[in-house]
Amino acid sequence: MFKRNLEIGGLKISPPLFLAPMAGLTHSALRQLILDFGPVGLLSTEMLSASSLPHENSEHSPYLIRTQREKPISYQLLVFKVDQVERAVEKLLSLGADCIDINLGCGAPKVVKKGGGVALSHDPERLKDIVKAIKALCNLPVTVKIRLGPTPDVASFKDRCLFLQDLGIDALYVHARFDKEPFARPPKWEMAAEAKRVLSIPVIVNGGIFNSEDAKKCLDVTGADGLMIGRGAAIRPWIFRDLASKVYQFEVSNFELPDLSVVWMNFFHYLESLFPPERRIGRLKEFTHYFSQNYAFGNRLAMAVQRSKTMEEAKLRAIEFFMKNKNEHQVNKYE
Numbered sequence: 001m002f003k004r005n006l007e008i009g010g011l012k013i014s015p016p017l018f019l020a021p022m023a024g025l026t027h028s029a030l031r032q033l034i035l036d037f038g039p040v041g042l043l044s045t046e047m048l049s050a051s052s053l054p055h056e057n058s059e060h061s062p063y064l065i066r067t068q069r070e071k072p073i074s075y076q077l078l079v080f081k082v083d084q085v086e087r088a089v090e091k092l093l094s095l096g097a098d099c100i101d102i103n104l105g106c107g108a109p110k111v112v113k114k115g116g117g118v119a120l121s122h123d124p125e126r127l128k129d130i131v132k133a134i135k136a137l138c139n140l141p142v143t144v145k146i147r148l149g150p151t152p153d154v155a156s157f158k159d160r161c162l163f164l165q166d167l168g169i170d171a172l173y174v175h176a177r178f179d180k181e182p183f184a185r186p187p188k189w190e191m192a193a194e195a196k197r198v199l200s201i202p203v204i205v206n207g208g209i210f211n212s213e214d215a216k217k218c219l220d221v222t223g224a225d226g227l228m229i230g231r232g233a234a235i236r237p238w239i240f241r242d243l244a245s246k247v248y249q250f251e252v253s254n255f256e257l258p259d260l261s262v263v264w265m266n267f268f269h270y271l272e273s274l275f276p277p278e279r280r281i282g283r284l285k286e287f288t289h290y291f292s293q294n295y296a297f298g299n300r301l302a303m304a305v306q307r308s309k310t311m312e313e314a315k316l317r318a319i320e321f322f323m324k325n326k327n328e329h330q331v332n333k334y335e
């Protein structure tokens, strides 16, 4: 049996399942939808720019809106310079963060150009100053999320992992793809396993986990202390319940495949009740892009919502799709 509990810098995590930070997706509506099915070891925000974070209003900002039940939660920082750290950490403390994660994996050109994400990952001195500054300002657990690096160079990957551990981080998330690899590529769990081999801090592996078979395989290959789920959580928000039960043998009360139209409508209502009107439709489209993959012809649902200009229009089109596809066998490729 896989180890069911984990501690990260004093924070107890159980089950050892983590929601991945995903821009435009990992927000309060998705987190709540997921929690409707059962607990998650550690929730997350999407990446938050350390420079704009201090100016965000926590009641209106779609990045910061959060309800009391969304705990424990890690806030992911996209940091560029050490002088951004103080105000960003102050803000996170005021928001009740349980953990701070540093993004070293984002390869988007505008982020890399400014020295964040992957670029920071390859700038050890600046990174050292940033981690040191965060740790000096708070007692929260500090984690780092990386990719495997630019090439399959195992020796330098291991060196980089050890360097991060020496900085005093409390856990490492390894997204098992190379720096520039698209998400469609198969994850390289064997290489992520090297991190677990050399480190004594917890190693959480991410990438390509969509069901319990993937999860077990990933744990077998890597020996990871926990698993982080990204797109799989938007496709099947009940995935944490399934993994808790089928992989970690936690008791769960309900195993049924939920009615997909109800899940989608619940997401819709969370958006309507939480977000300012102009912040809803984009998030509905992003979520539906992934969620529609539960259907054999889900691209029709995704397109229908994509074409919509308003929430009302999207709802009508989605209902039409759900009525037409009521009896259609839902794709079980993620089971």
Ligand SMILES: Cc1cc2nc3c(=O)[nH]c(=O)nc-3n(C[C@H](O)[C@H](O)[C@H](O)COP(=O)(O)O)c2cc1C
Pocket: 020, 021, 022, 023, 024, 025, 046, 047, 076, 103, 104, 105, 106, 145, 175, 183, 206, 207, 208, 209, 228, 229, 230, 231, 232
């Ligand atoms: C739409 C989208 C947005 C993402 N945004 C972030 C982000 O803000 N921070 C981050 O570290 N990774 C981000 N990622 C990467 C995910 O956290 C994760 O590493 C990746 O999706 C691989 O995991 P998966 O195969 O389970 O989806 C994003 C991924 C997607 C699909």
